[in-house]
């Protein structure tokens with residue numbers, strides 16, 4: 001076992017891992033943070049998406065040891081009940097959530113986009129979410145929600 | 160059990176030392192997007208891991224007429240590099256179609272090549288661009304041409320104590336035409352059914368120089384030499400394009416797999432080559 005230190009949603013943790021452990025196992029099994037989901041465990045679905053040092057990654061494909069010293073943000077890190085992130089609010093208002101399994105990953109993928117590009121086109125939103133599968137919504141509402149959140153966030157910044 | 164089997168060396172010399180010391184046991188990890196799929200599926204369990212993200216292989220620079228890319232450069236870094244967009248637009252185009260943003264953020268060019276999937280999209284573009292690869296070990300370095308690097312599915316000429324250090328690609332020039340296309344089952348996070356890349360220099364309407372590469376249609380990414388020979392020195396008219404597409408399909412040795420049948424791959428290859436040749440002719 002090897003020690004790994006990492007920050008998750010602003011809090012520091014130290015865990016013991018094996019060479020084969022991935023970041024998703026660390027988050028879910030060792031830290032009890034279960035918002036990143038195990039969809040495929042092979043990089044195909046995006047349900048495990050998190051931000052690593054601000055960049056979107058698939059936690060299932062991230063070796064835990066290579067996350068040493070890095071900063072992880074999960075959906076818990078961007079909003080909470082009563083203080084939802086504009087993306088969370090927009091997903092709620094636009095019915096972009098059905099079963100919810102893909103939602104944490106979708107919102108983090110959308111956040112990674114808006115952090116770099118606050119005013120994306122519809123095609124840019126599709127491209128940004130292209131690694132995230134949703135079995136329920138048919139995507140249209142998700143794209144609507146991201147576009148609406150972008151507008152909302154641009155508005156709050158100028159006010 | 161080794162007391163330490165995870166390393167993140169600060170320079171390439173140490174990487175080479177470790178590879179020599181743990182020959183056959185060590186796995187190099189950069190983005191991990193291929194390696195961790197195998198680990199998660201319990202297809203392999205690493206005995207020794209050498210992380211190469213900190214060892215200075217993250218550079219992109221121009222040297223004479225070549226663009227030099229360190230093996231640990233990520234796909235996102237390639238797409239965002241002004242130098243690549245300007246001097247290697249075909250590579251940028253191919254890399255944009257690899258994986259999805261989350262994968263491209265960590266997956267590296269070196270990893271895509273060393274993993275040696277016949278469907279490695281960067282390889283298709285690099286073969287057409289005439290890239291060469293620099294391999295290093297404790298005992299020195301050697302350079303191999305792109306088309307000599309791949310041996311079979313998952314197999315390259317890399318020895319157990321060697322690492323791919325750098326990819327050198329002749330800068331594209333204004334007077335060369337190029338085209339690239341990836342055919343997959345979905346747009347993102349998918350392995351190619353077929354991919355094809357072509358770079359041509361015309362003398363008027365005559366093909367003066369051409370490199371055509373096709374992915375996912377043979378045990379290794381394929382440089383279509385017979386097709387290039389056929390087209391060389393001739394006027395690229397409709398009849399020649401048809402013949403080129405047929406020849407290219409004949410050069411392939413495709414396989415049935417979960418993504419497509421060999422029959423389909425041959426048809427798709429001919430169609431793609433026809434389309435790309437039409438595009439470069441303009």
Ligand code: FES
Nearest residue numbers: 039040041046060
């Ligand atoms: S669980 Fe990681 S991409 Fe599906």
Ligand code: FES
Nearest residue numbers: 098099134135136
């Ligand atoms: S809401 Fe069910 S998978 Fe997206």
